[in-house]
Amino acid sequence: MSGVRKPPALDLPEGQWALFLDIDGTLLEHASHPNAVFVSEELRGLLGNIEQRLGGALAFITGRSVLAVDRLFQPLKLRAAGLYGLEHRLTPDGPVGVADTPADIAALADAIEAELDDGQVYIERKGPILAIHTRAAPHLLARATDLVERALAQLPQGYRVIPGNAGVELMPLEAVKGGAIRRFMAIPPFAGRRPVFLGDDTSDENGFEAINEARGISVRVKPRGPTAATYALENVAETIAWLETNFEVSRVS
């Protein structure tokens, strides 16, 4: 790893922590296609237990839509910020709020798809966000990135391009994980607690900054270069083990 330390054992009673979790690459091993990831019963059970132990102060902070997250984890439903915070569900059974954001940009996806002319690249249309996945065709990442940069130039101001894990995403500027974390931290049961956030990607860096401002614990999984996170874990397996040790196993408060 890049010299970032392993996270410490947590030293406060569990009622004083708020936990924010990225999904892909942090809780789930990456797969060749977004729909091919595997969610084990053990992971569902672990997250359900932690949610109860923290009195509900657990939320997914993800680039996926909340609907996609629910499909993956069903029947488990948790608080969640989807689409990098453009969507938010503040209680597990509550409605999904949607930010007032620019329009669906699926038409751009069609143009990019036609240019790439390759069945191996998957373009995920997420309303105001496009994710171009090149995991099955790594040689096309540079070309896809170039096309997305060009698409960005055609859009009105207010969008940006973020490198993803084996791909690239085009999204509105309002889509930031730090904003999503701050939103949760302003309301019960999160408010007043010390936040922890685990993530593995460039898009998580902004979340780490929000956590550091709040004097929380920011953890980058599998860091590949500089990171704002204070701590690091090697991989998904180590992440799950750290969560089990610190949030599920009984601790003296």
Ligand SMILES: O=P(O)(O)OC[C@H]1O[C@H](O[C@H]2O[C@H](CO)[C@@H](O)[C@H](O)[C@H]2O)[C@H](O)[C@@H](O)[C@@H]1O
């Ligand atoms: O914020 P996250 O929860 O980490 O979500 C980020 C993106 O994850 C998904 O794409 C990534 O995972 C896929 C499954 O392993 C993989 O095939 C793809 O290459 C990765 O980029 C998801 O499909 C995206 O919508 C999320 O934005």
